[in-house]
Amino acid sequence: MSGRVYAKYIICCFMSLMVFGGMIDASANSPNSAEAFIKLLSGNLRFNSGLSTHTNISAKRRKEVTTGGQHPFATIIACSDSRVPVEILFDQGVGDLFVIKVAGNVCNTDEIGSIEYGVDHLGTPVLVVLGHTNCGACTAVATGADVHGSIPDLIAPIRPALEKVKAAHPKLQDKALVSALIEANVWQAIEDLFLRSSSTRERVKMGWVNVIGAVYNIETGTVKWMGTHPEEESFLTRLEKELREQ
Numbered sequence: 001m002s003g004r005v006y007a008k009y010i011i012c013c014f015m016s017l018m019v020f021g022g023m024i025d026a027s028a029n030s031p032n033s034a035e036a037f038i039k040l041l042s043g044n045l046r047f048n049s050g051l052s053t054h055t056n057i058s059a060k061r062r063k064e065v066t067t068g069g070q071h072p073f074a075t076i077i078a079c080s081d082s083r084v085p086v087e088i089l090f091d092q093g094v095g096d097l098f099v100i101k102v103a104g105n106v107c108n109t110d111e112i113g114s115i116e117y118g119v120d121h122l123g124t125p126v127l128v129v130l131g132h133t134n135c136g137a138c139t140a141v142a143t144g145a146d147v148h149g150s151i152p153d154l155i156a157p158i159r160p161a162l163e164k165v166k167a168a169h170p171k172l173q174d175k176a177l178v179s180a181l182i183e184a185n186v187w188q189a190i191e192d193l194f195l196r197s198s199s200t201r202e203r204v205k206m207g208w209v210n211v212i213g214a215v216y217n218i219e220t221g222t223v224k225w226m227g228t229h230p231e232e233e234s235f236l237t238r239l240e241k242e243l244r245e246q
C-alpha cells in the first residue's frame with residue numbers, strides 16, 4: 001500500500017468517527033452499538049481504499065462459528081444486486097454479518113421476519129438498511145417500467161417512496177429522480193419495518209439497537225451514511241398511540 005492511501009484511510013477513519021459519533025442516538029448508544037458501527041465504517045474505508053484485510057475467512061473461523069454458534073455484530077438488509085457484495089464491501093468475514101438480500105432492499109413480510117431474527121433473536125446492536133446507486137428496482141419504479149411475473153408485487157413497497165419524492169420535488173426527473181428515490185426508499189423500508197415489527201420498535205425504544213440508513217455507491221465503493229430516520233422518535237411515538245387507540 002502506498003503511504004498516501006494509508007494516510008487517506010487514517011484521516012477518513014478519524015473524520016468519520018468525529019462526524020458519525022453524533023449520528024448514533026445517545027440513548028441507544030450501548031458500547032456494542034457504537035463498536036459495531038465503527039467496525040462497519042472502518043471496514044468500508046479499508047475496502048474502498050484498497051486495504052481490505054479479509055479477516056475471518058479461515059478454516060479456523062469456520063470451525064469456531066460451527067462449534068460456538070453465530071454471533072454477528074450487525075444485521076444488514078441490502079439489494080440483491082450482484083454489485084452489492086455486503087461482506088466484501090464492509091471487509092467482514094464468516095459469521096460477522098446477518099445479511100438479508102432482496103431486490104430493492106424492501107421490507108416485506110419475509111424480510112421483516114429475517115430482520116427480527118437478526119435483531120431480536122441474535123441481538124445485533126445495529127441494523128443497516130442499505131440502498132445503492134444505480135438500483136434497478138428503484139429505476140423500474142421511477143420510470144414506470146413494464147415488469148412481469150411476481151416483480152410488481154416485489155417492488156410495490158417502493159411506490160410510496162416515489163410518491164413522497166414527487167410531492168416534495170415535483171420537478172425532479174431521470175437520474176436525479178432515481179437518486180432521490182433510492183434514499184427515500186431506504187427511509188420507506190425503515191418506516192415499513194417500524195410499522196410492522198413491534199419487537200424492533202421495542203428494541204429501539206430500549207436502546208438495544210440502532211437502525212441506520214445508508215446508500216452504497218457501486219462505482220466508488222463508498223457507503224454514504226444517512227444516520228437514523230429523521231423522524232424516528234415522533235414516528236415511534238405516533239405509532240404507539242395509534243396502536244393503543246385501535
Ligand SMILES: [Zn+2]
Pocket residue numbers: 079080081103104105132134135136137138
Ligand atoms: Zn438494487
